[in-house]
Amino acid sequence: MESQKKYIQLDEKDNVLVALQDLQKGQPIHWKNESFALIDDIPAKHKFFINDIDEDGDIIMYGVLVGKTQHKVLKGSWMNTENVHHAAEPYYYRNVNYHWNKPDVSKFTDKTFNGFHRSNGDVGTANYWLFIPTVFCENRNLDIIKESLYTNLGYSVTDKYKEYTADILESYKNGEDIHSLSISINQPTPQKEKRVFKNIDGIKFLNHQGGCGGTRQDSEVLSNLLAAYANHPNVGGITILSLGCQHLQSHDLVENIKSKNQNFDKPILVFEQQKTQSEEFLIAEAIRQTFIGLIELNQTSRKPAPISKLCVGVKCGGSDGFSGISANPAVGYTADLLVALGAKVLLAEFPELCGAEQNMIDRCENETIAKKFIHLMQTYDAQAHAVGSGFFMNPSPGNIKDGLITDAIKSTGAAKKAGTSPVVDVLDYTEPATKPGLSLVCTPGNDVEATTGKAASGATLILFTTGLGTPTGNPVCPVIKVATNTQLATRMSDIIDIDTGTIIRGEKTIEEVGEEILEFCIKVASGEITPKAVQLNQDDFIPWKRGVSL
Incomplete structure (x- = not known):
């Protein structure tokens, strides 16, 4: 360069x-x-x-x-x-003898992280109890339970806004001017020492709009997604709330969960509203029995694990003209380090590989996975064209304003997040990553749908690059925000974790920043650093209905 x-x-x-x-x-x-x-x-x-x-x-x-x-x-x-x-070149499979120059990983060979070891050999970077509704009808009940548990168990981060609203109300009642009443933006979020259960990082809720009223295929895809989250290494226990009459039946979901892991041993609590005496009883019992489960889950603790046990998703959102120059190549170098250390790396967002397809195909380890990638890409793009769109229409107004004026420009820069290692597998939506190395995961480019899908495939950390700023997070997978420029990192410091603007200014190399990002990942995986999205309970979750979503 x-x-x-x-x-x-x-x-x-x-x-x-x-x-x-x-x-x-x-x-x-x-x-x-x-x-x-x-x-x-x-x-x-x-x-x-x-x-x-x-x-x-x-x-x-x-x-x-x-x-x-x-x-x-x-x-x-x-x-x-x-x-x-x-415009982009056509792509096709060709027999290429791809050679990868592995990075020097001597600094990291003996490093470990402190994670939560599961019985199937997976290691989580966090320890969550997960609430799952089988249908959108249970969302309100989940909201009530969430408010009760978050407030009393020390996981809430919204108290400062309640206090601010109370201040406005008090000033209004006293006849005071409220136009200049401001909140202190530097108020600290609750600290870990306030938690009742020290070894439980959070209680998470997968509110969604599915489970009934759509196609049976939608319910099946949703079941696979929810089952994947229940089996996630960062999840230690599950509470399922079901109405009773919906397409996605609770017993089918439980069977799906266990079919993905024959030795599944996490506690599962199931509550069927149409079989209980009242909504009040359902909520009370869900709280009481979950509390008992939390007591048991709190007995687990972090223990050392090799870096090879990490599964890191790489994602970009709110991209700008610097994304493919600073943050994405730096994260790509981190990805290469992880692969060289035996870890898993997941690259998703298929609409944002438009123009980078040939590079990905040439890096596939064999013809079978290369042709699976081609099939998924062509099928997805055809669905988009069928409704008058296409991958070429992917750049948003914000992307264009900041220099990404064609999808191929955006995509070739976005693909830099994947580094240069061979592609060992191609996964359809919700398929689990099983092979060490780089896997491609079919998801939309939509920030939340992509992170939702990446976690379903097993990501235990997500590196999320942004040039414009986005607060996206995930319920079960800690999301680390990487800014492409220092102006953004300074202006939105409440949501940004890492600044790669030093690359733009020529102060540091891509390799130096890539190593710093890996060091940060190890600390997050060990619970030593809590990313901003996690601090803010930015628990975004949107299932992909396999319709056209770009």
Whole structure:
């Protein structure tokens, strides 16, 4: 990679440069053996052309086709949606002898993390009790139980807002001006020492809108998803609430849970509302029996485990023009370190692999998994086209505003999160990751649907890169937020854990930051650091109904 302070070329084949800071019209650009002046103002994170290109000419970035010109463009002009549209090369299976240069992992060979060891050999990075409704009709009951348990057992983080509302109310009653009444944004969240059960990291609730009223296929997919969460290494016990008459029957869910692990030994409590004497009795019994289960689960404690026991999902959301330059490559290097240490890494978001398909196919260890990837990609994209959309329409207004103007640009930068290791497996939605190494998981690009699916495949940590900022979390899998730029990390410090802006400024290398991210992961996996999304109880959960969701 060749770079200068103010702009950078990501691959020697590229015919565009990326602005690392705002550049002004008329500013001289010195590139290789020539100089030229910018024709337009170039905002930071955006791209400009380094030669004239005729209409329908190829735009190359990251060394691959990412778009075509809509009309002739001139050297030094700004690349934008008015002069470029999405384009990507066709992809296919070819027999490639892919060679991976493993990173040096000598710093981490003897390192361990302190996790929760499960009877099937999995090791969790957290210890949660999980509430699962079989149908949306039970969501209200879950909300009541959640409020009671969170407040009394020390897991609530909302007290400061209640106190703030009480202050506003008191001022209003006293006839005082409330227009300038502000909250202290630095109020600390509850500390671990306030918890009643010291070895239980949380009680989590999978509220959803499924289980009945849709297709039977939707209920089957939901059952597989919920069963995967019950079997998750970070889950130690389960309470199931069922209405009784819904498509997804509680006994079918329990059978599904146990079918995924023949030696399943976690406690399961099941409550059927239509078989109980009252809603009040159902809620009270669910609270009482769960409390007894929590007492037992609290007897477990963290113990050392090798890094190979980690399963780390890599995700991006609220991406910007720096995502493929700083945070994603740094996380990609972390991914390579993890794979070299024998751990599992999961890359999902199939709509955000549009334009990066050939690279992924060439990295597949065999033809079978390569063709499974091709099939899933083509089937998914065809579903999108059938309703008048397509992967090419994936970039959001925020993405475009910050320099990601075609899906291929967004996707080739997004794929950097996966590092460079071989692809050992391709998993459909809710399929578990069983092989050490990098696996591709079929999910939407939608932040919550993707993290929901990644956790279902077994991710025990998720590294989530963002350039614009997003509060996304997950109920059972700690989500670590990695900012692409320092401005974001400073402005949204309440949700960001790691800043990779040092790469943009040239202060640190991708490899140095990648190693720092792995060190951070080890501390999170050991319970020494609690990521911001976990502190805020950002427990986002959206099942994918396998309709078109981009």
